[in-house]
Amino acid sequence: MDYPLIKSEAEQKTLATIEVLRTEFAGLRTGRASVHLLDGIRVPVYGTEMPVDQLATVSAPEAQVLSISVWDLSNASAVEKAIRESGLGLNPMTAGGVIRLNLPPLTEERRKELVKVAGKYAEDAKISMRNIRQDAMSKIKRAKDDKEISEDDQRRYEEDLQKVFDARASEVDSIAKQKEQDIMSV
Secondary structure (H helix, E strand, O other): OOHHHHHHHHHHHHHHHHHHHHHHHHOOOOOOOOHHHHOOOEEEEOOEEEEHHHOEEEEEEEOOEEEEEEOOHHHHHHHHHHHHOOOOOOOOEEEOOEEEEEOOOOOHHHHHHHHHHHHHHHHHHHHHHHHHHHHHHHHHHHHHHOOOOOHHHHHHHHHHHHHHHHHHHHHHHHHHHHHHHHHHOO
8 A cells, every 4th residue: 555645646636626616716706806707607609518718808897897808709699698697697788799797786695695605615625525535544444454554554544644634624614714704795
């Protein structure tokens, strides 16, 4: 059994999980416009579904406005429709190939909904990390059962690995708390 490899693999997977969480949080709306708000929207064009950023340039010229410059004008209506049906509560206005999104201020009720969504994203990340931990721990247990390592080694490896997961879980909590503060600040 190669414990350093197992630990390295677990660290890489948990780091990837945190990056996915950061990406999901970037798409959650706070009190200001963010070009990442549209990252999760897929537009049906050219016989496939493509992300908005592969069809247009997204910019935030003002704090409460997003501007989407669609490169191929024939796709403007499809992009507009995808944004309208995204469930983000946005009402796009099109002028030529430019779509403007005025972001209304968030209501208290909407802020609370977004905090719940952020909490769900954080919990999903923790579940993913628990699965990664369980997989790594089972490899260690299997090595002990196959008499590759001693019980003392098993205990030491499991404690060492647990420290990695505890640190990553607290990082997820910290990121989630920061996002909650961003959402709730007016």
